[in-house]
Amino acid sequence: MTIEDLKKIQPIPGFDCVKMKHDIQAKIYAETKDMTWEERRDYMENKAAAFRMRMAEGREESGTMVLREEPPEFEKKKD
Numbered sequence: 001m002t003i004e005d006l007k008k009i010q011p012i013p014g015f016d017c018v019k020m021k022h023d024i025q026a027k028i029y030a031e032t033k034d035m036t037w038e039e040r041r042d043y044m045e046n047k048a049a050a051f052r053m054r055m056a057e058g059r060e061e062s063g064t065m066v067l068r069e070e071p072p073e074f075e076k077k078k079d
Contacts, residue, residue, distance in 0.1 A: 032040050
């Protein structure tokens with residue numbers, strides 16, 4: 001996927017990214033507010049491990065996906 005491909009993606013009508021972020025933060029807070037520091041650490045480690053597993057599974061199914069191109073300045077710096 002190139003930058004031009006990303007520019008063609010249309011926004012989803014009615015989708016509120018900021019509301020989604022706030023809802024997720026509220027859910028995490030509700031789940032962790034009474035936890036000790038160690039329990040919160042374990043909670044986050046478990047969530048991160050589950051996320052990495054989902055990402056690895058998705059990569060295996062779809063192959064490698066390029067989400068960005070290097071800016072032109074990057075090529076100049078390599079010389």
